[in-house]
Amino acid sequence: MNSWARSDLRELDIEQINLSWTERELPQRLRTKHVHGLHPYLGKFIPQLAEIFLRYYFKPGQRVLDPFVGSGTTLVEANILGIHSVGIDISEFNCFLSRVKTAKYDLMLLRKEIFNILERVKQTVSPQFSLQLQLIPSIQEKTAEYIAANEYLERWYAPQARLELLTYRSLIPEYEYQDVLKVILSRAARSARQVPHYELDWPKEPVREPYYCHKHKRICYPVTEALKFLERYSYDVYRRIRAFQTIRKEEVEVRVIHGDARTVPLEGQFDGILTSPPYVGLIDYHEQHRYAYELLGLKDLSHLEIGPLSEGQSERAKASYVQDMVEVFRNLLPYIRESGVIIFIVNDKFGLYDEIISTAGLRLEKRITRQVNRRTGRRSSEFGEDILIMRKGD
Numbered sequence: 001m002n003s004w005a006r007s008d009l010r011e012l013d014i015e016q017i018n019l020s021w022t023e024r025e026l027p028q029r030l031r032t033k034h035v036h037g038l039h040p041y042l043g044k045f046i047p048q049l050a051e052i053f054l055r056y057y058f059k060p061g062q063r064v065l066d067p068f069v070g071s072g073t074t075l076v077e078a079n080i081l082g083i084h085s086v087g088i089d090i091s092e093f094n095c096f097l098s099r100v101k102t103a104k105y106d107l108m109l110l111r112k113e114i115f116n117i118l119e120r121v122k123q124t125v126s127p128q129f130s131l132q133l134q135l136i137p138s139i140q141e142k143t144a145e146y147i148a149a150n151e152y153l154e155r156w157y158a159p160q161a162r163l164e165l166l167t168y169r170s171l172i173p174e175y176e177y178q179d180v181l182k183v184i185l186s187r188a189a190r191s192a193r194q195v196p197h198y199e200l201d202w203p204k205e206p207v208r209e210p211y212y213c214h215k216h217k218r219i220c221y222p223v224t225e226a227l228k229f230l231e232r233y234s235y236d237v238y239r240r241i242r243a244f245q246t247i248r249k250e251e252v253e254v255r256v257i258h259g260d261a262r263t264v265p266l267e268g269q270f271d272g273i274l275t276s277p278p279y280v281g282l283i284d285y286h287e288q289h290r291y292a293y294e295l296l297g298l299k300d301l302s303h304l305e306i307g308p309l310s311e312g313q314s315e316r317a318k319a320s321y322v323q324d325m326v327e328v329f330r331n332l333l334p335y336i337r338e339s340g341v342i343i344f345i346v347n348d349k350f351g352l353y354d355e356i357i358s359t360a361g362l363r364l365e366k367r368i369t370r371q372v373n374r375r376t377g378r379r380s381s382e383f384g385e386d387i388l389i390m391r392k393g394d
């Protein structure tokens with residue numbers, strides 16, 4: 001039986017539990033089940049890993065903190081297990097995605113809104129309507145003004161795709177579940193960029209002509225519209241939210257705070273931390289969702305990211321990382337109970353955590369290494385990941 005599905009998990013020694021699953025044992029479909037697959041996010045940890053550590057170290061009714069909440073994996077899994085949770089993240093997009101995943105919905109209303117806005121966009125951008133649009137100079141001017149004002153949209157989208165995305169965006173304020181509609185819009189905006197299929201994560205230059213696609217091994221064509229993505233993701237997002245609503249526990253606290261883990265004030269006490277922190281010079285967490293920042297006008301706090309990609313992996317960058325993580329602990333430890341557990345899932349390839357742990361006045365109880373077997377297209381690789389189980393006091 002797969003380890004995450006065992007009911008007697010707590011009777012085992014955590015080191016005996018298999019955490020190095022193969023693609024066959026834990027396929028993508030299960031790793032991205034229900035709301036975990038709501039929107040692409042680079043740097044996510046897999047929900048089954050969060051589930052195991054929550055079940056092993058926490059009990060229903062307790063409270064867990066994730067100071068680097070990312071796309072909200074810990075919060076979703078904690079809720080299912082009846083564990084209260086609070087997440088912090090410096091990226092506004094990540095906070096908003098985590099909130100959308102964990103919120104409570106009136107499914108009838110949600111469905112009505114998702115498909116109503118889609119229908120209205122379809123009608124608005126249809127050729128007949130576009131013709132009428134030409135007769136309404138105020139709308140035309142407004143759209144043109146916005147397109148001209150935003151360099152990013154002009155650079156990465158075909159005119160038709162831009163019009164469809166902006167039309168959708170302009171209607172969002174008329175609905176109750178605006179954040180869900182924004183997720184659908186962001187996801188469509190990601191897919192509708194004029195980028196080669198093999199560079200969806202970190203595109204370098206827009207493509208305007210047919211190109212040889214390394215991913216599909218054939219000639220592919222740049223995207224010219226956004227509507228088909230808005231439609232596809234409307235169905236997908238609704239289906240995923242509906243699936244999570246059937247297992248979501250209502251009486252359990254879920255809170256998301258947009259802030260810096262080094263300085264943000266918290267309330268109350270926690271039974272522990274479960275998180276996967278940023279590492280040194282690996283991922284630009286704001287940049288990966290640039291389209292959403294531009295379209296939704298979100299606040300960019302990338303200068304406060306810990307271990308920013310822009311600083312690289314130099315000795316100076318590593319020293320700043322150590323100092324920043326010590327500050328995170330200084331800020332958060334007063335909110336953790338004396339008996340609390342602190343679990344960090346991180347590929348500590350530069351061996352920085354020994355120093356962080358001792359400077360922060362923590363004790364390393366266990367270091368478990370699991371093999372990560374990633375088999376997705378060009379990013380296929382195998383590497384070790386450390387799971388650090390820490391306690392307060394040295």
Ligand SMILES: C[S@@+](CC[C@H](N)C(=O)[O-])C[C@H]1O[C@@H](n2cnc3c(N)ncnc32)[C@H](O)[C@@H]1O
Pocket residue numbers: 041043044045046067068069070071072073074088089090091094259260261262275276277278285286304305306
């Ligand atoms: C490895 S990711 C977490 C992924 C998460 N476990 C998940 O499954 O989606 C690290 C997160 O730390 C956030 N982060 C970076 N610097 C931060 C800071 N100073 N305060 C709070 N969050 C920060 C990034 O925005 C990113 O979302």
